[in-house]
Amino acid sequence: MLKSGSRNNFEVNIISTLSKTFFSYIPSTNIMAKIHPITKISLVFILSIITFLMNDVFDIIIMLSLVIILILATRVPLFSKNFRKVIIAFLSVNVSIFIVWCLLSEREGSITFFEITLVLIKDKWIWHILITETTLFYAARISLRIIIMFFLMLFFFISISDRDLIHGLRSIKLPFSVCLMVSLTFRGLAMFQQEYSMVKEAMMTRGVEFERISIPKKIKNFISIFVALIVLMFKKTEDMAASIESRGIPLRSQKRTIYQSFPFKKKDYFIIFLLLLFLAFSVYLLLINKSIFSLIIGIFM
Numbered sequence: 001m002l003k004s005g006s007r008n009n010f011e012v013n014i015i016s017t018l019s020k021t022f023f024s025y026i027p028s029t030n031i032m033a034k035i036h037p038i039t040k041i042s043l044v045f046i047l048s049i050i051t052f053l054m055n056d057v058f059d060i061i062i063m064l065s066l067v068i069i070l071i072l073a074t075r076v077p078l079f080s081k082n083f084r085k086v087i088i089a090f091l092s093v094n095v096s097i098f099i100v101w102c103l104l105s106e107r108e109g110s111i112t113f114f115e116i117t118l119v120l121i122k123d124k125w126i127w128h129i130l131i132t133e134t135t136l137f138y139a140a141r142i143s144l145r146i147i148i149m150f151f152l153m154l155f156f157f158i159s160i161s162d163r164d165l166i167h168g169l170r171s172i173k174l175p176f177s178v179c180l181m182v183s184l185t186f187r188g189l190a191m192f193q194q195e196y197s198m199v200k201e202a203m204m205t206r207g208v209e210f211e212r213i214s215i216p217k218k219i220k221n222f223i224s225i226f227v228a229l230i231v232l233m234f235k236k237t238e239d240m241a242a243s244i245e246s247r248g249i250p251l252r253s254q255k256r257t258i259y260q261s262f263p264f265k266k267k268d269y270f271i272i273f274l275l276l277l278f279l280a281f282s283v284y285l286l287l288i289n290k291s292i293f294s295l296i297i298g299i300f301m
Contacts, residue, residue: 032074032159036268037168043070044156046275051148053282056291057137060144067151076158090150094143101139102131109134162187184240191236192229199228 032040047067054060077083109132119126160168162183169179204210208221285291 030073030075031267032070034267035271036171036264037160037164038171038264039268039271040156040160040164041168042272042275044152046279048149048152050279050282051145053286054291055141055286056293057140057144058293059291060141060148062292064144064148064151067148067155071151071155071158074155074159091147094146094150097146098139098143101142102135103129105135105138106130107132107134107138157186192233195229195232195236196225199225199232 047063051060051063054063106128107130111133112130113133113136114129114131116129117127118129165186166179166183169182170176200210203221203225210218210221213221285295
C-alpha cells in the first residue's frame with residue numbers, strides 16, 4: 001500500500017497478506033495466524049491426549065469434526081492438488097488398516113457378521129476370522145484416532161512456522177539448542193517435500209514416466225528419487241551447518257536477541273483455559289464411564 005507524505009516524499013508501507021508456515025501459506029488475517037505459537041502447540045498436544053481418552057466412537061467423531069473445523073479456520077485450500085493427493089493417499093492407507101484389523105482381530109460379540117476358519121491343526125485355530133460388532137467398533141475407533149492424529153499434524157504444519165516453533169518452545173523455557181534441533185527437524189520434513197517435488201518434476205522433464213507404467217518400474221523410479229533426495233539432504237545439511245556457524249549462533253546461548261515479539265494475549269489464555277477444561281471434563285467422563293454423545297442425547301431426549 002502506497003501513502004503520499006508530501007510532494008517529493010513517499011512513505012511505503014508493505015503489508016504482507018500471507019504468513020509462511022512449514023507446508024503452506026495462510027492468510028495473516030485469520031485467527032490461527034494471530035494466536036501465540038505455544039497455544040497452537042497446546043492445541044495439538046492436549047487434543048491428542050483427549051482423543052486417546054475417548055472410548056466411544058461417536059465422541060471420537062465429534063473430536064474429528066472439531067479438528068476439521070480447526071484446519072478450515074486456517075483457510076488453507078485443502079482441496080488443492082497437493083493436499084488432495086496426500087489426504088486421499090492417507091485415507092487409502094487407513095482403510096487398509098481398518099480391513100487388516102478386522103481380519104486379524106478376533107473379538108467375541110453378540111452379532112456375528114462373518115466367521116471362517118482357514119487352517120485348523122489339532123483343534124487349534126491357525127487363522128480364525130471372526131467379525132462381530134465388537135470387531136468393527138474397535139477397528140473404527142483405531143482408524144478414527146489415526147485420522148485425528150493425521151489431521152492434527154496437518155494442522156500443526158500448516159499453522160506454524162519454524163520461527164514460531166522456536167519462540168513457542170523458548171516460551172516454556174526449553175534450552176535454545178533443543179529448540180533449534182526440533183525446528184531444524186521439522187524444517188527438514190518441509191524441505192524434503194519440496195525437494196521431492198523438484199526431483200520428480202526434473203525426472204519427468206527428461207521423459208521418465210510415473211503414471212502409465214508397471215508397478216516394478218514405478219518402484220525403480222521412486223528408488224531413484226529417494227537416492228537423489230538423500231544426496232540433496234546431505235548437501236542441505238552441510239549448507240545449513242555452515243550457515244549456522246557463519247551467523248555465530250551459539251547452541252548454549254542464554255540471551256538471544258529477537259526482533260519480533262509474540263506476547264501472550266487474552267485469547268491465548270482463554271483458548272488454553274478451554275483446552276484444560278476440556279481435558280479435565282474428558283478425564284471425569286472416563287472415570288464415570290460415560291461419553292459426551294450420551295450426555296448430549298440425555299439432554300435433548
